[in-house]
Amino acid sequence: MWFGWNIFRDLDDLPDKPRLGMRLMLIGAFFFVLRLTWPRVAPSSFQRVSETFLRHLDFFRTRYGPHSLEDFGVLLYIAATMCFLYGAFIFLRRGFWWVAEHRPEPETTELKLK
Numbered sequence: 001m002w003f004g005w006n007i008f009r010d011l012d013d014l015p016d017k018p019r020l021g022m023r024l025m026l027i028g029a030f031f032f033v034l035r036l037t038w039p040r041v042a043p044s045s046f047q048r049v050s051e052t053f054l055r056h057l058d059f060f061r062t063r064y065g066p067h068s069l070e071d072f073g074v075l076l077y078i079a080a081t082m083c084f085l086y087g088a089f090i091f092l093r094r095g096f097w098w099v100a101e102h103r104p105e106p107e108t109t110e111l112k113l114k
Contacts (some may be wrong), residue, residue, distance in 0.1 A: 017090065018094065019091070024083045028081065028085075
């Protein structure tokens with residue numbers, strides 16, 4: 001039952017390992033570079049992979065209507081973005097907590113009358 005699912009609560013369960021975050025960011029960058037260069041370097045193989053991808057995803061084709069060959073490229077963009085954002089979150093999470101713990105407390109209870 002996904003009605004009670006809270007993405008922000010689940011983000012707390014992600015690991016705190018900067019290496020994992022860096023690897024995810026590198027994988028995201030790789031997918032992004034792959035999407036930008038593959039159609040320009042070898043357009044025929046990109047087209048064949050896109051057609052094969054669409055052929056194997058009949059569920060999406062019948063459910064959401066006809067698709068173009070560009071859908072595989074959009075999928076690569078989405079994968080790149082997700083990997084990079086999750087990797088950046090995991091990589092920078094420990095640093096955010098460190099800054100929050102070492103920040104001086106704000107002095108809201110003192111009145112400076114002079």
